[in-house]
Amino acid sequence: MTSAAKLSLGCIADDYTGASDLANTLTRAGLRTVQTIGVPASDLALPEVDAVVVSLKSRSIEASLAVTRSRAAETWLRGRGASHILFKICSTFDSTDAGNIGPVMDALRADSKDSIVLVTPAFPETGRTVYQGNLFVGPVPLNESPLKDHPLNPMHDSNLVRVLARQSKTRVGLVDLATLARGADAVRAKLADLVSSGVGAAIIDAVFDRDLETIGQVALDHRLSVGASGIGLGLARALVAASRAKPDARGATLVTPVGGPAACLAGSCSQATLRQIASAEKVMPVLHLDPERVVAGKDEAQRALAWAKERLAAGPILIASSSTPAEVAALQSRHGRDAAGHAIEQAMADIAEGLVLSGVHRLVVAGGETSGAVVDRLGIPGFLVGAEISAGVPVLRAVGAGKGEMVLALKSGNFGGPEFFSDALALMP
Ligand SMILES: Nc1ncnc2c1ncn2[C@@H]1O[C@H](COP(=O)(O)OP(=O)(O)O)[C@@H](O)[C@H]1O
Numbered sequence: 001m002t003s004a005a006k007l008s009l010g011c012i013a014d015d016y017t018g019a020s021d022l023a024n025t026l027t028r029a030g031l032r033t034v035q036t037i038g039v040p041a042s043d044l045a046l047p048e049v050d051a052v053v054v055s056l057k058s059r060s061i062e063a064s065l066a067v068t069r070s071r072a073a074e075t076w077l078r079g080r081g082a083s084h085i086l087f088k089i090c091s092t093f094d095s096t097d098a099g100n101i102g103p104v105m106d107a108l109r110a111d112s113k114d115s116i117v118l119v120t121p122a123f124p125e126t127g128r129t130v131y132q133g134n135l136f137v138g139p140v141p142l143n144e145s146p147l148k149d150h151p152l153n154p155m156h157d158s159n160l161v162r163v164l165a166r167q168s169k170t171r172v173g174l175v176d177l178a179t180l181a182r183g184a185d186a187v188r189a190k191l192a193d194l195v196s197s198g199v200g201a202a203i204i205d206a207v208f209d210r211d212l213e214t215i216g217q218v219a220l221d222h223r224l225s226v227g228a229s230g231i232g233l234g235l236a237r238a239l240v241a242a243s244r245a246k247p248d249a250r251g252a253t254l255v256t257p258v259g260g261p262a263a264c265l266a267g268s269c270s271q272a273t274l275r276q277i278a279s280a281e282k283v284m285p286v287l288h289l290d291p292e293r294v295v296a297g298k299d300e301a302q303r304a305l306a307w308a309k310e311r312l313a314a315g316p317i318l319i320a321s322s323s324t325p326a327e328v329a330a331l332q333s334r335h336g337r338d339a340a341g342h343a344i345e346q347a348m349a350d351i352a353e354g355l356v357l358s359g360v361h362r363l364v365v366a367g368g369e370t371s372g373a374v375v376d377r378l379g380i381p382g383f384l385v386g387a388e389i390s391a392g393v394p395v396l397r398a399v400g401a402g403k404g405e406m407v408l409a410l411k412s413g414n415f416g417g418p419e420f421f422s423d424a425l426a427l428m429p
């Protein structure tokens with residue numbers, strides 16, 4: 001970093017769309033924020049900021065690797081003066097019984113020496129609320145939501161106290177909404193009780209943004225918290241209220257128009273993304289990859305690139321691997337979950353690389369793992385946050401890529417309205 005100023009907040013995000021979601025929230029709450037891809041190289045020039053969100057692709061990798069990478073990010077952020085670190089997880093608690101939320105939380109907690117860690121994936125703006133420790137996605141519990149069919153981490157239990165306890169060596173407790181409603185001191189007293197009974201992590205309920213403000217105040221007593229963009233909002237507001245960060249009147253970066261061809265890639269199989277692809281069919285050419293051919297080799301990505309090159313001059317295009325839950329399950333039963341996912345992610349990265357070589361500098365990507373594969377392949381080291389396309393999804397301006405100006409939108413599979421692809425392109429001139 002060029003600046004020696006101390007960070008008010010350090011963040012470690014377990015995927016790239018989640019990182020841009022958090023960077024968007026922090027920016028809009030007034031913190032000057034950058035998103036880096038991995039731990040930044042020492043020569044990466046970054047502006048003076050209040051918060052850095054280090055993006056990792058650690059949600060679905062082996063737990064010990066997720067721990068090592070998260071710790072490297074933690075060391076870097078603490079070295080820049082961050083006294084509080086937020087480990088950003090998905091608002092739908094995407095994980096398996098093997099991890100990675102529990103193992104990373106345990107390791108960061110040991111390093112921070114916190115007696116207890118507050119954990120909440122609540123993000124009311126996108127319909128994620130937590131009550132009595134149960135996560136709701138809109139009106140339904142997590143296990144009845146489309147997340148039950150996620151290709152990599154299907155979620156079958158909405159009770160987060162149980163889910164986290166299965167992944168963590170720490171005893172997990174609950175701070176319920178009734179306690180939270182009594183204010184920050186009531187939460188502090190409850191945490192002290194939990195600590196005295198040997199609990200090291202507390203799922204905390206939150207339904208409204210005001211709940212997250214209380215949580216943010218209490219979380220700042222500690223060195224670590226775990227959660228989604230909602231707790232990021234609470235922390236940012238608490239930092240501004242405590243004058244530990246100056247609200248930035250400029251807000252999001254103005255992204256200068258880059259022009260030229262634009263493309264969209266979708267690797268998310270979420271219901272929201274499937275609906276968005278169906279809407280895009282009405283306004284732009286859409287190519288559906290044949291997932292079986294993608295797993296078989298590189299030809300399908302080459303076919304897609306040739307298809308795109310014939311059309312790019314005429315307007316935006318969309319290339320999608322996304323399939324229905326039944327089709328995903330069938331592909332996975334033939335090739336295995338990880339092999340199928342990896343092959344498709346790498347095909348998306350091949351296509352993105354080819355598109356950029358063909359002059360595309362405006363790129364929309366749907367899917368967290370998919371975005372990770374694409375951004376890694378493009379070698380982009382970091383992003384500044386631009387306009388908000390929809391809740392949790394900003395326009396991003398690549399910094400330090402050495403490939404000329406480039407703007408991207410990295411969409412979490414579940415986010416965005418039905419016209420998301422057109423909405424994004426309209427804000428990426
Ligand atoms: N047709 C398909 N069949 C099986 N897996 C797929 C298919 N299309 C994409 N995938 C894989 O599903 C995963 C989707 O995850 P991700 O990109 O994180 O989306 P989301 O944001 O919805 O979680 C990726 O690993 C992707 O490669």
Ligand SMILES: O=C(O)[C@@H](O)C(=O)COP(=O)(O)O
Pocket residue numbers: 015017018019021022089090091092123228229367368369392411412413414
């Ligand atoms: O918190 C969220 O829901 C998002 O920021 C996020 O992490 C989404 O992950 P993907 O759905 O895998 O993109």
